[in-house]
Amino acid sequence: MVAEKSGERIRVLIVDDVAETRENLRKLLSFDPDIEVVAMASTGEEGVELAKETRPHVVLMDINLPGMDGITATEQIVQEVPTAQIVILSVQGETGYMRRAMAAGARDYLVKPPSGDELVNAIRRAYEIGKVQAARIAPPPVAEVVRGRPGPSRRGHLITVFAPKGGVGCTTVAVNLAIALQERLGAEKKVAVFDGSLQFGDVGVMLNLQTNRSLADLAGRVDELDADLLTSVLTPHPTGVKVLLAPPHPEAAEGLRAADGEEGIGRVIRTVIGKMLEQFDYVVADTWSWVDDVSLALLDEATLVLVVLDPLIPAVKSARLFLDLARKLEYPDEKVALVINGADRRTGLRVDQIERALIPAIGHIPFDERAGFAAANRGVPLLAEERGSPVARGFARLAQAVLDRLEQMVSEEEEEDMEAEVSRRLLGRILQ
8 A cells, every 4th residue: 555655644634513523533543554534624714724734635625615615716726736636525526516616626526424444545645646646746866956057857747639630629729728738837837839830830839939939840850959049939828838930831831841851851850759748748739630750750759649639529529539549659658648528519419418428528628619719819818818717727627637638647657667677677686
């Protein structure tokens, strides 16, 4: 078990206005030697104060509380104690309550009364995610700061957004995801957007960027690409996101292809993306609905591929074909995830039907045609144009889900590396 390996007990705070419920939860958790209930609160206000005082790993939070409700308390704890992971406990099992809880920053949602195994497993999952999150926001070692030596070359995450069927909002998802990531991570993390639709890219239009700098400026200069040259062609957005725009017209895109001669545009894309991943923590790549040298390079280099579709039969069919292609390309299952845009749109196809036919989705973006048209025409992202709306909250949840998936993938990779190292050492001893 994780807590046993680290020698650390999982610190839990219980927030519930019913004394009997608090005591029952405490007794239930007391049977697990890895879990310690450090405090209990009967109101949301008290829960926030105790969270700041005791710094728990996990908070079990009821929704219906006197005064400050559990959703508001969750939002405040997420702000005040960002390493604390919130697990909501509620008698309401409706989707609306779950969405509100996740939008507020909750890590999990359990319907009362949960079974003992269900509760403990939720606490352990939240604790695991919290450990990775705490490691990500920890300051660098003192020795590195004092000596001023550069650390190992950074390698960020490439998130490639791909729609096998056009017209489903691929660029909208890419742009708003990047902004949501920047807002959630703060100024200490760097996020960029790469417009991989070279001939007809729309990222600049969606963000209302007036500039003549683009990927075309790197034609013939890829071999000399460094941090300064890369910075010179990036365009900043007011949100803090940096953007590498597609060439301004189709002829410039063809010029970029010709400049690299026989080695192909794929090498250009891989080189540019590699340099961006040295400078940025997260790069979100928009693509067009065609698997060519450009999109294939972005798909291959991606840590995570988000397949965008809407709840219509043609998009579902195209998504199924792409998932088959991804398996032929030997992409790991965890590398590919679905994003259903307009998930609540009444088309005759339900989200659960789509997920049964394909794979579970990592994000469900609500349908709002008016807001989408207005944002596109004004060049103002939905997160800015419709802040607080269901669509904006959908993108915020998507950003958190992406971060969670990436954290899980990194943890599994590190565990595999550790197991491989142990096996190597053991084999070395045997052969001595």
